[in-house]
Amino acid sequence: MARTPSTDPPADLLAPVQGEVSWFCCGTAWGPCSSTGRGACGTCNSGSLQHAWPNTSDACWAITRPDACGVSLSRRTCGYQHRTTSLCGGGTVVTAIADCGPQTDLFCGERSCCGSTCAGNRLIDLTPAAYSRIASLSTGLRPCEISTV
Amino acid sequence: MASRRDLLKSALLGAGAGVVAATALGSLGPEAAFAAEPRLGVDPGAADPDFAEGRIRSVKDDTLLVLGSNLVFHTIRVVGxxxxxxxGPVGLDQARPGDGLYARGVRMPDGMLAAESVWLNIVNVKGHVKNITREKVHLDHKGQDIVCHVVAGTSVAIHAGGPASGDLSVLRVGQHVQVLGAWRPDTNEVDIATVFSPH
Structure with missing residues (x-):
């Protein structure tokens, strides 16, 4: 798939940015999640209102590489708060950074839609507690808008 | 108009109230339901009191006793x-001791969680496809081998945001995918609900 150069300045610095949101587990857990650990910040828990962000450090950025998908995102560190709003139902949740992710470059160009409302590229992962505030966990992936608080 | 939280609470007050609550809850669309009035005053980063996770220890009548992975017990009440x-959507009879779960609802004053939604054994894992057969997808999830079973008539794939398809043959070895499914307790196996693949 063709990749486009990153935008400059970071897309989320000027206005809310649209992308895809999924969910991930962390902390003490059952099943395949049991080996996940507490995330890059050491505080991550599935039951807390937290999220993973692709640019928490140089090391994080080197893994997630949203710029490979043409998206530049601001450096935000542990505890920084974002608001995620579902483009499907309008539900919104404010969460704090607790981990590095998602691995945006592995899903470059992917889009998810609700009817005619779509957004592309994975920009944020929420914990189950946070994601379930704006959508059913069984949806797995949703278009969203991300803004600062 | 009664709030969704009020309806859940009222569902616990008596049979008559429960019927009213169930009808009203059912009238909300699935996405609208999740957009409806989350509890205010929970600090970002903090544990959500209206959420629970863990494994079922016992099922008695309409109540699940759950031991959280952090060793905190939760009593979860299933209402109409x-x-x-x-x-997929199931009845309470499908909840078994040993199942993992996530639950969202309203925390009552006595600590019980009046459940709005309960997801049994749900997992959402990302990884590389190591091998594919007609019946199974072998996934490398952070170095952990997960065997994902194709369930006829249930498992679907969504490619690049397109419509869901029962045809999983387009998946390729080496591809990075997201598998949403139901864990088979105490194994490394998952039954596939949806495979998301970007290409």
Missing amino acids: GTSLWKL
């Missing part, structure tokens, strides 16, 4: 309007 998921 509660939606349960286990690879």
